[in-house]
Amino acid sequence: MVDNLLSSEELAALTEGVNDGSIAVDTGFNTAARVKKHDLASEDSSLGVNTSSIDMINERFIRTFRLALMEVLRTSPKINPTKVQVVKFGDYLRELKAPLSVNVIRMNPLRGFSTILIDPSVIFSSLDSFFGGFGKGTLGTLSAGRMFTPMEARIINMILDAAFKTLREAWAPILPLDFELVSQEINPQFAQIADENDLVILSRFETETPTQNVGFIDIVHPYVALKPVRELLRSRLQAGDGNEESDKAWRDELELAVGGASLDSRVVLGQIHTTFRAVEAMQPGDILHFKKPELATLQPNGIPAFEVRIGTVGAQVAVQVERAVAPGGK
CATH class of the missing domain: 2.30.330.10 (SpoA-like)
Structure with missing residues (x-):
């Protein structure tokens, strides 16, 4: 048998020191190590979708969305995309105020649902332009429960049709998508495309009419919905835009438009x-x-x-x- 390292007298002294508090206990292990709490149930945005590829898709979307609006609404507002953000869905909802045009959509074959939110100022200015105005679309004060009129709902659907068409073209080099309108709300709290703590990818497009009436259009994707195609997004980013045919068509249209300009x-x-x-x-x-x-x-x-x-x-x-x-x- 191996002899005890401590004698019975030493063990008794240690026990007495612990009992009277003269010997510190529970001092921890690796107390100098720098650690950060991590929730295993949360999404980690650092290992998933590359938002730079979403920025490129948004740039292609903007190129043709203005032209599509001109065809159906007789208005061509300035549209400026902001940098794509990855945020918690609950934080995003807290920044919104009803009424808004909240459109829940499905992007087949991707899983889950996304949303397209349209600011009322965009709807009212488009309505004014549609009937021959200058896109003023003054809002005034809107109650949170105000429903959109049938004519305003028609304008919303025209904007959505233009968005679906141009989004389909913008995503085509990466993945063929089919857009489907699932439901429409006026309160963003009712569009539960994700839990409050889930991450979403937010693309905001700020709009401005010739009369300086400003608004926004948001496209929101659940983070988990785009994870299955993250390798496609990353490969397109590394290889370049991957949309040479679309770019050539855009350049040809631009050249044709410039060629028709009048010069004195x-x-x-x-x-x-x-x-x-x-x-x-x-x-x-x-x-x-x-x-x-x-x-x-x-x-x-x-x-x-x-x-x-x-x-x-x-x-x-x-x-x-x-x-x-x-x-x-x-």
């Missing part, structure tokens, strides 16, 4: 340097002398663009383009 052009044959005093003294019949250049200058919107030769075609005065003017040239 003039042909300048020559210039005379003079003084204000000389101009003030001019009378009808005065002759101004200047050296005629070989070529005139064609100036769209006052910017020298081409050197041209002046002549006639039939009974019309015309110019023939000879060469382009270098940027910054005169």
Whole structure:
């Protein structure tokens, strides 16, 4: 048998010291270690969805959403996306105030439900524009239980249809989605797409009409709904946008729109340097002398663009383009 390390007298002394408090007990283990509490039941956003990929989807969404609104509502407000946030659903709900247009949607084949929230100012300004106004849409004071009228509900559905169409296009390079409207509420507390402590991904789009009427549209996804596709989102981010075909179509549309813009052009044959005093003294019949250049200058919107030769075609005065003017040239 191994001998005891402490004698009976030493053990008795230790016991007496513990009993009278002269020897400290329960001093802990690794008390200097820095620790952080962690709830095993909570979602960890650091290991899941990359929100930068959601930002890219939102950028594609904005490109066509304004055009879609113009087609159906005759209004094209400024729409600025804010940075995507990951927040607790309960914290997000506490910032909202009814009435709002709260639309619960399903994004098949993803699990669960998402929401599209539309600020009443967006609805009322769109309604004003739809009937030929300037998008003022003054709100006044709205009671929390105010229901939307049938005409306002129609405007909401038109906004949703435009959003579904453009969201489908924005998500297409990553995952084909089918959007379905499930229910509509005016109080966000009734749209329980997640528990209060669950994380959600918030995309807010701030809107502003030409009359400076501001509002917002929120798209909220439960964090767990996008986790199954996080690898797809990450791979698209690493490989780039992955939407070259959509970008080319957007560039072509932009080029077509710019190409149809109107420009006031003039042909300048020559210039005379003079003084204000000389101009003030001019009378009808005065002759101004200047050296005629070989070529005139064609100036769209006052910017020298081409050197041209002046002549006639039939009974019309015309110019023939000879060469382009270098940027910054005169």
